[in-house]
Amino acid sequence: VVGVPVRGKRVVLVVDHSVSTDDTHPFQDRERLQALCKVPGARDVPWFKMKTIGDFLNAHGSRMVADLPDGRSVGFVAAGGAKLDTKLARPNPATPGAKTAIAKAIEGMKPENGLDVLGALVAALDAGGKDAAALATGPDEIVDLGCGVPWQAPVKDPAAVGTAAGLRARLRLVPIHMIGVGNHNFDMYRTIATLSGGQYVDLTR
Numbered sequence: 001v002v003g004v005p006v007r008g009k010r011v012v013l014v015v016d017h018s019v020s021t022d023d024t025h026p027f028q029d030r031e032r033l034q035a036l037c038k039v040p041g042a043r044d045v046p047w048f049k050m051k052t053i054g055d056f057l058n059a060h061g062s063r064m065v066a067d068l069p070d071g072r073s074v075g076f077v078a079a080g081g082a083k084l085d086t087k088l089a090r091p092n093p094a095t096p097g098a099k100t101a102i103a104k105a106i107e108g109m110k111p112e113n114g115l116d117v118l119g120a121l122v123a124a125l126d127a128g129g130k131d132a133a134a135l136a137t138g139p140d141e142i143v144d145l146g147c148g149v150p151w152q153a154p155v156k157d158p159a160a161v162g163t164a165a166g167l168r169a170r171l172r173l174v175p176i177h178m179i180g181v182g183n184h185n186f187d188m189y190r191t192i193a194t195l196s197g198g199q200y201v202d203l204t205r
Contacts, residue, residue, distance in 0.1 A: 018113070019112065022053075023182060025050060027056070047059075075089045077089050079115060086127070089124060138174070140173075162190075175193075183204065
């Protein structure tokens with residue numbers, strides 16, 4: 001995903017659909033956009049119709065799910081609006097049916113007011129159960145595609161969100177890859193990725 005290898009057996013994808021996703025994406029140089037849509041050994045992520053940050057996030061999220069090989073499991077959390085959508089959060093075998101359900105969920109997302117980053121990541125971490133159950137049936141890797149900052153959420157302070165999410169993931173031994181597009185909160189994204197053992201990708205431009 002945007003150059004980050006996804007190796008987990010049970011992967012949960014978190015995609016932002018806050019109002020910031022309606023902003024124009026920052027990759028106005030066509031060569032830069034094409035480079036970000038390259039997939040090693042496979043066709044590119046379709047880039048020619050991308051106009052907004054949401055278009056970019058959704059295309060990469062959908063492609064990650066579509067490309068998961070047999071033997072993997074996948075879940076999905078939609079992060080945005082007044083309430084998180086966690087119906088598909090639990091990792092299930094990445095069958096064609098499961099992939100289609102997530103693709104439709106991503107396609108149906110609209111920009112909404114509010115973004116509960118901590119709630120979304122906790123929901124992803126707890127998708128297979130809490131504590132001991134999470135180690136066996138929960139995710140062993142999380143990919144977060146986002147652009148917004150926490151607001152209209154129980155915890156809005158970016159520093160608190162970064163530390164709480166990163167340490168919780170670290171205790172579960174679950175790396176979180178944080179891919180931030182546009183004017184996201186750099187420190188929060190970096191903290192979550194660093195504490196959890198994941199990768200942070202800064203796509204400000």
